[in-house]
Amino acid sequence: MPAKPTTEQSAQRVIDDLRELALLTSDAAGAQRVAWGPVWRKARQWFADKVRRDLDVEVATDAAGNIHVVLPGKRDATVIIASHLDSVPNGGWLDGCLGVLVGLEALRRAAAAGECDLTLRLIDWADEEGARFGRSLVGSSAAGGSLNVEDIRNLKDRDGITQAEAMRENGVNIDSMLDAHKQLKQVDARAYLELHIEQGPVLESLNKSTGTVLGTFGVERHMIKFTGQAAHSGSTPIPMRRDAFLAAAQFALAAREIGLKYSRPGANVVCTCGIVKVEPAIVTAVPGVCEISLDQRALDANVLAQMHADARAASEKAANDNNVAVEWKKIWNIAPRLFDDRLLRLCDEAVNEITGDSYRLPSGPLHDAAEMVPHMPTVMMFAYSARGLSHCKEEDTPIEHLEKTIRAFLVLAEKASESVSL
Numbered sequence: 050m051p052a053k054p055t056t057e058q059s060a061q062r063v064i065d066d067l068r069e070l071a072l073l074t075s076d077a078a079g080a081q082r083v084a085w086g087p088v089w090r091k092a093r094q095w096f097a098d099k100v101r102r103d104l105d106v107e108v109a110t111d112a113a114g115n116i117h118v119v120l121p122g123k124r125d126a127t128v129i130i131a132s133h134l135d136s137v138p139n140g141g142w143l144d145g146c147l148g149v150l151v152g153l154e155a156l157r158r159a160a161a162a163g164e165c166d167l168t169l170r171l172i173d174w175a176d177e178e179g180a181r182f183g184r185s186l187v188g189s190s191a192a193g194g195s196l197n198v199e200d201i202r203n204l205k206d207r208d209g210i211t212q213a214e215a216m217r218e219n220g221v222n223i224d225s226m227l228d229a230h231k232q233l234k235q236v237d238a239r240a241y242l243e244l245h246i247e248q249g250p251v252l253e254s255l256n257k258s259t260g261t262v263l264g265t266f267g268v269e270r271h272m273i274k275f276t277g278q279a280a281h282s283g284s285t286p287i288p289m290r291r292d293a294f295l296a297a298a299q300f301a302l303a304a305r306e307i308g309l310k311y312s313r314p315g316a317n318v319v320c321t322c323g324i325v326k327v328e329p330a331i332v333t334a335v336p337g338v339c340e341i342s343l344d345q346r347a348l349d350a351n352v353l354a355q356m357h358a359d360a361r362a363a364s365e366k367a368a369n370d371n372n373v374a375v376e377w378k379k380i381w382n383i384a385p386r387l388f389d390d391r392l393l394r395l396c397d398e399a400v401n402e403i404t405g406d407s408y409r410l411p412s413g414p415l416h417d418a419a420e421m422v423p424h425m426p427t428v429m430m431f432a433y434s435a436r437g438l439s440h441c442k443e444e445d446t447p448i449e450h451l452e453k454t455i456r457a458f459l460v461l462a463e464k465a466s467e468s469v470s471l
């Protein structure tokens with residue numbers, strides 16, 4: 050084994066690997082590593098070849114199709130580093146694969162340093178994006194044990210192929226995929242680390258290369274239906290109308306105020322109305338029915354509950370003011386997933402060592418790490434995201450920021466191994 054490289058040399062190697070992967074699996078429109086498809090398989094084959102060449106260890110796949118690479122130490126106590134190689138169609142060059150390739154470098158560094166005390170395990174989660182079938186975090190939620198396979202079995206892609214069929218094509222049997230949970234439970238996991246591009250504008254707005262992630266937002270997602278009375282637009286005086294759209298519009302404005310009311314510096318929350326469906330959708334009719342979606346997110350469970358209660362009250366008021374009825378239907382919700390205090394401090398220290406300061410922020414998007422929170426101490430680090438853009442070919446972390454982020458994460462990996470060894 051060659052001598053252990055400096056973190057600068059390591060960062061360069063990760064960036065070279067990222068560029069190589071981008072060349073291999075992108076076209077003019079961006080990255081095309083959609084899970085369960087041929088380009089994704091090509092990316093994983095490239096990754097497995099690299100692992101075997103550089104580390105001389107086995108590349109295994111669990112029951113849910115997640116790739117595991119283990120660098121054994123003197124003890125079974127394990128630090129897991131993970132992310133995902135899959136991308137959305139026309140995706141960016143960093144989303145997911147940054148976390149996997151920096152993990153590979155962490156293992157290469159540990160191997161070069163000689164036999165370690167701790168075992169390191171690198172995981173490439175299958176189908177984080179859910180880009181083809183609509184369900185995200187497939188591999189990690191199977192390993193985390195929260196996946197209900199009946200929710201995904203019959204999901205279909207645009208060509209009518211089911212999720213179960215696509216997985217079978219890749220050697221994963223949907224009926225036994227939850228065995229991945231038993232497999233993960235056998236690992237003596239002491240820490241879970243994940244590096245990901247922020248996919249938002251916060252670090253850029255502060256000109257910080259990297260940040261410590263506090264946890265992933267809890268989400269309340271609902272459809273709200275206002276029902277009034279469709280009527281002729283010419284003959285019905287405004288005070289006599291029961292306009293369902295105006296109730297929804299009033300509600301949408303109230304949702305923005307709720308988001309602003311509960312936002313604090315360093316503790317932002319969000320409320321979004323992304324869908325509005327109006328009936329009868331005729332230019333000469335007063336809208337009789339209007340359905341509107343609400344997606345609320347916050348890191349603090351109590352704040353999220355208050356935001357949700359406020360939204361319920363705002364919908365009642367909007368309904369009363371417009372003489373219409375209102376009903377709610379839940380689409381989905383998840384509690385906030387808070388990361389481990391001790392690992393948060395280690396992450397701050399690592400960021401500080403490389404950049405001279407540190408900054409903490411929550412994650413609006415969900416990540417595979419959220420599925421690991423119930424099972425082991427978990428933390429994430431974010432990389433600066435130019436213009437906050439992701440899931441598009443413009444996604445980027447400028448090289449000087451990327452280099453610092455990679456170095457900080459490698460320092461975190463070593464700190465976590467040392468602290469678990471104690």
Ligand SMILES: [Zn+2]
Nearest residue numbers: 144145177245
């Ligand atoms: Zn991602």
